[in-house]
Amino acid sequence: MTISRVACVVSTNWLREQLGTNIKNQISKKLRILDTSFLKNKEVDTYTTCYLQEHIPQSVYFGLHNCVESTPELPRNLPDPQCFSEYVRTLGVHPDTHIVAYDRFGPTPAFRAWWIFRLYGHKNISVLDGGLRKWIADGYETTNELVTVEPSNFEAKLDKSLIRSYEDMVRNAETKHEQVLDARAVDCDTITNDMDGGVIPGAKHIPFENLFSSDGTFKSDTEIKALFDGAGVNLEAPMVGSCFTGMTACGIAAAAYVLGKDIPIYYGSWTEWRQRAPEELKQRYKKAS
DSSP, X not given: OOOSSOOSEEOHHHHHHHHOSSTTTOOOTTEEEEEOOOOSOTTSOHIIIXXXXXXXXXXXXXXXXXXXXXXXXXXXXXXXXXXXXXXXXXXXXXXXXXXXXXXSSOSHHHHHHHHHHHHTTOOOEEEETTHHHHHHHTTOOOBOOOOOXXXXXXXXXXXXXXXXXXXXXHXXXXXXXXXXXXXXXXXXXTOOGGGTTEEOTTOEEOOGGGXXXXXXXXXXXXXXXXXXXXXXXXXXXXXXXXXXXXXXXXXXXXXXXXXXXXXXXXXXXXXXXXXXXXXXXXXXXOOOO
């Protein structure tokens, strides 16, 4: 199952075939399905309200908030490496385990999980194309049964090539070595207060939502390349992904990945940048009057 370059997304048909005939009980350490669904309201227990009610057979729940200590500048902070290691061990993720991440509300959490695991050294991960909604639409069964997995010896190993800090981005603002790809849609007539009216200077915009078809599946490689070309991105030059809190930027990194480019993301993104960067390093947009 492990290949040299794991597919960024896998189809519902492919996953159903991997589960085999004994869909509910034959749990193998070679495959781990993670339900990454989460609600922005941290006071709501997504595990109880969603996962326990319905999930893909053999899947275990992966909480994106686990091991994360948020700050005003980094509301979507990175998980603590030691805590993350201990947590992932309970999920039964071994070195040769192929992870398939999915969500039920939208693609953002699954792609964040895709990036987090790769950041911490586990490259053998894919996202279920279309998530739980596509799985159900294709007629595949769900369950509320829990599974028991064999604990692993997972050890997080940070891959610094996949991440950029505020300091890195300040230097990049001077050198312009890496093209900044912003996953937020910027339309001067509709820009929101949440964006605080600005972006990192020179950012090229590839809206996260534009990466997906109407059924929630990832667009074709040709369509994704057209989005990059339309934004004026040079695929032969270095790139870094950004967004509002470091979530949808993971989707941009995944899009670059399917085009053969493994790029980092600025995990602090605009939320950190708007609070720390000097005004001359903020490209402002005004709302239409």
